[in-house]
Amino acid sequence: MQIIYSPAHRRHAVATEFDGVKLIPAYEVPERAEAVLQALSDRRLGAIRSPEPFGLGPVARVHDQALIRFLETAFAKFVKKHGADVREAYPSSWPARRLRQVPGEDIDGVMGYFCFDTATPLLDGTWTAAREAVDCALTAAQLVDQGAAHAFALCRPPGHHAASDLYGGYCFFNNAAIAAQWLRDRGRRVAILDVDYHHGNGTQEIFYQRADVLSVSIHADPNWAFPHFLGFADERGEGAGEGFNLNVPLPYGTGWDSYAQALDTALAKVAAFGPEVLVLALGLDTFGHDPISKFRLQTEDYLRMGETIGKLGLPMVVTMEGGYALGQLGEITANALEGLLTP
Numbered sequence: 096m097q098i099i100y101s102p103a104h105r106r107h108a109v110a111t112e113f114d115g116v117k118l119i120p121a122y123e124v125p126e127r128a129e130a131v132l133q134a135l136s137d138r139r140l141g142a143i144r145s146p147e148p149f150g151l152g153p154v155a156r157v158h159d160q161a162l163i164r165f166l167e168t169a170f171a172k173f174v175k176k177h178g179a180d181v182r183e184a185y186p187s188s189w190p191a192r193r194l195r196q197v198p199g200e201d202i203d204g205v206m207g208y209f210c211f212d213t214a215t216p217l218l219d220g221t222w223t224a225a226r227e228a229v230d231c232a233l234t235a236a237q238l239v240d241q242g243a244a245h246a247f248a249l250c251r252p253p254g255h256h257a258a259s260d261l262y263g264g265y266c267f268f269n270n271a272a273i274a275a276q277w278l279r280d281r282g283r284r285v286a287i288l289d290v291d292y293h294h295g296n297g298t299q300e301i302f303y304q305r306a307d308v309l310s311v312s313i314h315a316d317p318n319w320a321f322p323h324f325l326g327f328a329d330e331r332g333e334g335a336g337e338g339f340n341l342n343v344p345l346p347y348g349t350g351w352d353s354y355a356q357a358l359d360t361a362l363a364k365v366a367a368f369g370p371e372v373l374v375l376a377l378g379l380d381t382f383g384h385d386p387i388s389k390f391r392l393q394t395e396d397y398l399r400m401g402e403t404i405g406k407l408g409l410p411m412v413v414t415m416e417g418g419y420a421l422g423q424l425g426e427i428t429a430n431a432l433e434g435l436l437t438p
């Protein structure tokens with residue numbers, strides 16, 4: 096299995112302390128990708144290679160031009176308004192209900208228009224890191240399109256919360272959706288399975304009205320978990336896409352036995368769709384010791400998860416999504432991938 100990794104992800108590094116004082120824990124940190132890279136290397140799971148540059152064309156197949164232009168220029172505009180000592184740009188207000196849904200011209204308004212939470216700062220290096228993450232996913236898609244059985248894109252920042260014209264949930268561009276669309280543009284029949292702890296709201300929105308890409312997500316019930324406003328079981332797709340979106344929300348404290356049943360349900364839906372390629376949005380924050388999550392999967396469960404998904408026998412583009420238990424993230428990611436590779 097080829098592993099696609101770019102050190103450019105380190106350009107997106109939020110502050111973890113200020114004047115020697117530890118800040119509220121930052122979870123989506125560069126150490127995540129480094130830990131995974133180290134574990135995959137130690138376990139000899141595959142050759143590690145750099146991404147190829149694909150340009151913005153494939154990004155624009157999934158995201159609105161307005162969002163792309165915003166992400167490219169927003170940090171510089173924010174600094175221009177708020178001062179050169181700014182390191183992280185956050186929105187401060189949003190076009191909530193009963194307000195006009197127009198971005199205006201001021202950077203604070205535009206930022207609130209495109210961003211949906213307070214956890215996803217834009218930094219000087221965010222654009223570069225997010226672009227490289229997309230290229231990792233596209234390089235993996237290209238390898239699979241050319242005949243590879245599996246390719247793993249070690250994307251950071253992650254992508255599955257980014258919608259066509261929204262960013263948030265630590266995500267800027269939807270790496271998995273861009274890879275899926277790229278494969279569609281080459282005539283491939285594609286399904287996406289998202290096993291991140293959180294609902295893949297961005298991926299769902301991007302393909303919600305389409306019958307040509309199946310979107311399946313297993314995740315914590317949004318009644319009590321992020322992203323709170325999407326990911327319920329009754330969201331089945333719309334118009335032509337009716338029946339081509341499946342959400343499997345699970346209860347607080349879910350362990351492997353219940354998870355395995357949900358996985359069977361999800362995989363039956365994927366198999367019935369008859370895809371030629373599976374894009375697997377691999378989040379590892381279902382882990383019992385993940386600091387921001389409430390499921391109880393254990394280290395060895397990821398081997399079983401990988402094996403179960405691998406039994407589909409489909410070529411697979413795997414994109415890295417969430418997972419924040421730094422001490423074990425490398426091991427559980429390696430377990431999931433090793434499971435996938437088990438014949």
Ligand SMILES: [Zn+2]
Binds near residue numbers: 293417418
């Ligand atoms: Zn997550």
